[in-house]
Amino acid sequence: MSLVADEIITFSSVLRIAFNMLNGRNYLKRKKFRDKEKLVAVTLPFSDLAFAAGTVPVFPIRMHEFDISRYLSYLGSASSIFGWNAVSNFLSFTKNLGFEKVSKIVDDIIEDVIGTINYKYNEMYDVGIEAGISSDFCYGLKSLVGMHVTKGKNVDACLNVTIRCSAYNKYLESLKSINKAPKQIWIDIPPRNLGNSIELLTDNISNALNEFEKLTGNSITDNDLRAHFKIGNQVKRSYKNIIYDISASDFYPCNPATFSEIMALLSITFQDYNSNAVRYRDNIVSLEKEMRERIRKGVGMDVSKMPRIFVTPMFGGWEPKTHDIIYELGGRTLYADWELLKFLEEIPTAAHTNPSEEYARFLMRATETGIGCDNDKLTDSYLRMATDLNADGIIFFQLFGCHSISNCYAMLREKVRRELEIPITAITFNKIGDNVEQVKTRLGAFMEMFPKKK
Amino acid sequence: MDDSNLLSDFTFFLKEKKQEGIKIIAYLAHDNIPEELIDAAGFFPLRLIFGGSDELMDASHDYLPPSTCAFAQSCIGLFSIKPNYYKFLELVDYIIVSNHCVSDICVSEIISKYFNIPRLNFYVSYTKNENSLKYFKLELQDFRNQLEATLGKKISDEDIHNSILKFNNFKKKLLEINELETTGSEKLKLIHKSMLFGPDFLHDLENLIQKFKDTPQPVSTTSKDVLLTGCSIFINDNLIDLIEEGGGNIVFFDTWIGNHYYSQIIEDNHIDIEKDPLDLLVLKFKNNIYSDHSVPDFLKQKVSFIQKYSENYKKNKGRKLGVINHIIKFCDHISLMSSFLKDSLQEKGIQVLNLERDYSRANRGQLSTRIEAYLEMMK
């Protein structure tokens, strides 16, 4: 599908984010062995304290070598000499020359970014099962276990933040059995905001910071925290702008399948900012700019007649072919999991604020009004997000083995039908690529519900 | 195990409670709900400790996907179908939504929403440290407020103290069941009845325990002794029969309705009536160190407990002890830790059977074969 490749290479920021994601292994090795920095395993968007502590957060899959990294490393080398914009222009140029071989390489690099990541996810899933996690658990957890079995020994610590998902919390506990060496740093988020819960959570955060200090031997000041939160806030601002101002608008800077591919890449990389917050901030800020610039110039696609299909949840595992299929069926896919779960809220950084307390408030808001302590709250989050995106329909990925998010579907369907009056359907998911045909059939039937707009 | 008599007696008992104007507060089977507060408010705490069946599990599929734990599915099935012996569920006035695991939340929320039973909330932190104990107290206070709002009046500290003493003494008596010379199924019957009726059963329990002490029922020396850990064997579940038919005998129940419950006993010297009674309930929670709800030390505590118990058992009884880790299919806590528990115990020379199952009838043959093979190997 060279359409996607054609589109993506004109966004040099996307190329950079993809390169940094897939080339993580080299970067991390350099950080660990040359710069003597500490690697800290993170999952879900909980990397803030690791950054503020001066460690290198890593979503463990990034310690793997990815199949296409050889090509990307050529590009990486070229970019360090000529700069990424030049590389991006060069790629567009070579693709347009029509040399089959060059064109093929470019296609391989770009098209396969998400595919390559997902192929690795599937590999990790199999390793997880071999390592003894029951196949009854969700795709995400099986893959995470696989990541820790294969690469977990390379990290110096794991940052474990409890959430309402009991399987996830037990997976966190199991990490010290999988690899004995890494230090386990815990942050417990109280289930509800009662009494002085914020104070307790602030104290839990301070305790975690002490553990980070022991790990690095350096102290962490309030200013370190604020400095990182400021960078994080810029990332979140751009991410939100892309979600609301661009993905929910009627003119896209590229075709909707490409756009979804970019959103999927952001969703994956947002968990650890590709281990470098400043670089990630620069990339996402320029991505927003590049998108706006194209829209301003009228480069892109009028999508006003394409129904907006909100596809969620995707972070625990989803079928990545979905957005291509929806595009082929005349719709566009919107992904916004982190915003739905309130992970894109900014953290106040004014000088008079206590940054640990502000971070506690941030985590508590995500717990209370994002994922929610029960399904009533969680389903409200879906409703809110669908409304904010002005969605015409919802596809809910019901993950086999997920007892937390997937179990809310019956309640969600009822609320959506009653309050939003838009179509919603569930697609069961076990493993990437497992039942694409079934997904196609389900999506085909679902998209029939939207009259073709003239 | 046919528990129809127990359930008929219980129906009668609960109806009487209801006639006395006592409200029934139900909650799922696990181990951190402050039943003492419910009791002090003058309500009856009803622990849902009922096993499942194909029919019950199927009845839950309108609400939850089949990849939900079989116990949770069956709880919904019970409220949905209300089979003959479970008509007493119609008497339930409130259901507690709690987060022992996320299925616990989902199920109690569904029962509340779709079967029109008002809910009360009680949540517990996942870690166990100074701050989570402080948080536990906040939840206790909030729960007390919810109960008081329902009751329309304050619950006195004195009443809470009395209830704490009552349940504490009850647990101490229950602890004696472990030492009785009788089969695991007889012990389990006592545990089930006690956990269902609560301290109202204390007097009968004392008599029954005395009866067993006076006329012990020695267990066949050919049977293999087993410690049951993981998920509980609930009322109307035939698993214990399969174990006994296979030649095993459960000598200790290390589950929610067993060791997790007794481990919460508060030492007498800590019960000071001058103290805030909620602090005693915090202490009780702190004592529950084997609870699978807690991270990050559940596995460590579990392994060390089972190892010690097993060593002592061998020393005192001169017999080897097997371990059956009962995993109700799709149980987050027990299933995820099962391979780690097995590996850690086997490293210490303790043989473990990870026995995973749901409540379907079709499983029976396969379960028997696995149990027999394990017990055979235990020689």
Ligand code: SF4
């Ligand atoms: S919430 Fe669901 S998808 Fe996420 S870790 Fe838990 S079980 Fe997996």
Ligand code: SF4
């Ligand atoms: S998942 Fe396990 S702990 Fe949770 S309700 Fe089911 S049996 Fe109980």
